[in-house]
């Protein structure tokens with residue numbers, strides 16, 4: 001999750017107005033988050049090692065989990081203050097059901113941001129929640145250095161997307177934070193080229209959605225004319241072509257932040273929440289309510305429906321209840337109704353809850369804002385407002401994040417949604433949940449952990465309803481584990497990483513052949 005620093009506004013006088021105290025410090029890691037927010041030493045980036053395994057992997061499970069996420073939050077000169085700021089660390093878990101074994105390795109993405117942090121001991125670019133440089137002069141100099149090095153950060157720490165050519169692309173929201181990697185070795189192969197048009201521009205979501213033989217994604221332009229663009233690329237995430245431009249619904253110059261969107265059937269659903277960019281905060285000359293965003297209390301949320309095949313907007317529907325979300329699990333069409341399932345918050349304060357000091361706070365301050373799995377329903381043939389239905393049950397606690405479904409069902413009706421829940425007290429999700437959308441029943445398993453990451457649903461080839469659910473968890477004793485669970489969240493196998501393992505991650509993918 002990244003945002004741009006607009007070059008035109010990066011003027012030295014403005015830079016000199018920056019005031020930010022140094023966040024340089026080291027902390028003892030509280031039991032609440034285990035080792036999930038520790039730096040991962042670069043010296044531990046080594047060839048794959050076998051992990052201690054308990055339990056039994058399914059015989060058919062052969063492939064690799066490749067995961068992206070923040071691996072390093074500190075430098076010699078300056079520390080990061082937000083979860084989204086850490087340098088991208090790639091981890092690969094090579095799973096072999098036949099031999100009942102798991103091997104693991106991790107490597108840092110070789111971005112300019114990472115190389116600078118490693119060699120110079122500081123931040124090259126302003127990151128999501130941390131401006132580069134310490135003190136007035138340091139920040140001014142850092143800003144100019146970052147501008148000369150490309151402007152926005154290239155720290156692609158959010159997602160990793162397999163491509164048709166057997167490779168993978170790591171992404172964050174600034175377009176230049178796009179890197180090609182070899183998913184077998186985790187080697188950084190170079191900056192990704194989109195090839196073919198002016199798209200995606202400066203910003204897009206880090207969550208392109210497979211569609212047909214390629215991907216659909218949403219780009220955002222802040223200047224000179226604010227707009228959202230739904231676009232489609234080929235299977236290698238190249239040659240993007242415009243499907244539809246959308247003029248923002250909010251009053252000029254408000255532009256909604258889009259971390260993700262949804263696709264159901266032939267429709268892309270762009271959800272404009274009241275969380276809007278604060279341009280002054282983006283360049284560091286003002287504070288915003290939520291890191292670099294403001295919240296428009298009176299603004300409705302607007303769901304914009306684009307027919308991907310026709311290349312036009314076919315519906316725009318209002319939701320008058322406060323709504324914020326990071327991720328949609330899935331969307332699908334049922335008759336003339338379009339449903340979108342999201343992890344639903346009442347406002348954007350969760351962005352503040354992901355500040356590292358709040359995540360690490362002990363005793364827990366319950367910094368994670370309550371959220372719930374919610375279905376947003378749009379009537380395609382009437383102008384009715386969006387209808388909301390809560391889907392999850394008490395077992396999820398009062399939290400829902402990283403909702404996912406069996407990837408074979410993306411764009412089609414699903415029954416089960418897997419997500420991260422939270423049993424309080426706690427600042428971070430600590431349950432893996434499964435909600436049956438047909439019955440409203442939620443089941444949960446914490447696997448004895450204090451931090452639970454995003455679930456990865458790995459289908460059993462050729463067996464439509466069979467799959468496993470894989471997740472990396474951290475326990476209070478300081479260990480990290482890769483858990484392989486059944487569809488009903490029963491633990492099948494546990495691979496324990498050495499020396500505390502790897503830090504918290506964001507998103508992962510499955511590479512079928514190891």
Ligand SMILES: [Fe+2]
Pocket residue numbers: 158207259326327506507
């Ligand atoms: Fe995400």
